[in-house]
Amino acid sequence: MRITLCGAAGEVTGSGYLVETDRARVLVDFGMFQGRRATDGHNRDLGPVDPERLDAVVVTHAHLDHTGRLPLLVARGFRGPVFATPATREFGALILADSAEIQEGDAKRLSIEARRAGRRPVEPLYTRADAERVAPLVRHVGYEERREVAPGVSARLFEAGHILGSASVEMRAGGKTVVFSGDIGPKGAPFLRDPVLPPRGDVVFLESTYGDRDHRSLDATVAELHGILDRAVRERCVVLIPSFAIGRAQQVLFHIAELVRGGSLPDFPIFLDSPMAIDATALYSRHKELFDAEARSLARRGQFKEDLKGLRFLSTADESRRLNDLDGPAVVIAGSGMCNGGRILHHLKHHLWREETVVVFVGYQGEGTLGHALVKGAPHVAILGHRVRVAARIHTLGGFSAHAGKTELLDWADAAIGAGTRVVLTHGEDKPRAALADAIRERFRVDALLPLRGDTVEP
């Protein structure tokens, strides 16, 4: 057996592992490259993957950096099964449809420029039609169910606690066991069950996103959110929360519900202003079976609706525009999470220059984004072609994360590493990946491999 890294090697995007045996070729994930260093060319290049000779794909979870290039495989001839949990299929369909829409929009815009300059129009990476052809290929796999995914290759998915439906994968072929961590969540996150510890593996691929640090505790982060919202409500402020649509938006609502339930906050208007976040929230309601015990019991007795009486879902752009002259106290949760697009932009344009506005960042802000500029304290910013003064109070809550911290990663590794295990660190920038390798050497006396894209690992 040999395993070739298609991405997420010394970087956090483009996850993909090509597993080859004498009899079969299976991909684990096939995600999009994103961020500053990702080019369109990287995404179009399938590397060692020949879609027509591929037997199957196993998907760990729905995030774009793990599923984003599946439509491209289908467009180039892949017809085999895609194994995933039911929730991953549904969240994945949402994410891929959104991605295809962005691809088509970008290509259209670039094509106008290209034609004007006498060049050929730009083809989208893939179309909505390509994205829609992925879901029918999906074969549902339940947690802890072992399935033959290709001749001589079996897989078992187990809870990763990262987003609803997320899994780690234990793959067996030719008498060897390979474990793919996928993305591992932190313990105690709302809604999600904690990650299940892995079996021992001959080869273990472990993510290293936060291999160099532990997160601030969730309790401290929620206490800070409480402080911000409590003051905002008393001062009748409009609170803008830029948020990712899947996972983070629901987590923020969970914590607000908790604070209202405990009497720490009054009832006040909350607007979820993102069609994708609204769809994702509906999927949460459909998959209560995946909730942890606390969320399941709250959901079963209708407690979230009881706590969040002021919650409104804004589907249309017109409803969203009506918030331009909104008076506080109110919370608006809108995308995108890093303010590089989406409805949050017009809310920022209309409210950022007012002193009675509060902006709360609840997720990572990539360099070069508007969110990053605001977090860094820019006095003026450009939004939708307008120069806008920043008079609002800006807060950054660093403790929400969908990823395990260093200590939790090491505890996971403890279960996976046995005598002779080859540990391979992926899905991390150089610094956290190297730090986790040091910690693994110290604790387990094992030298972890730090491969690059295109490198191959054999058990």
Ligand SMILES: [Zn+2]
């Ligand atoms: Zn992920």
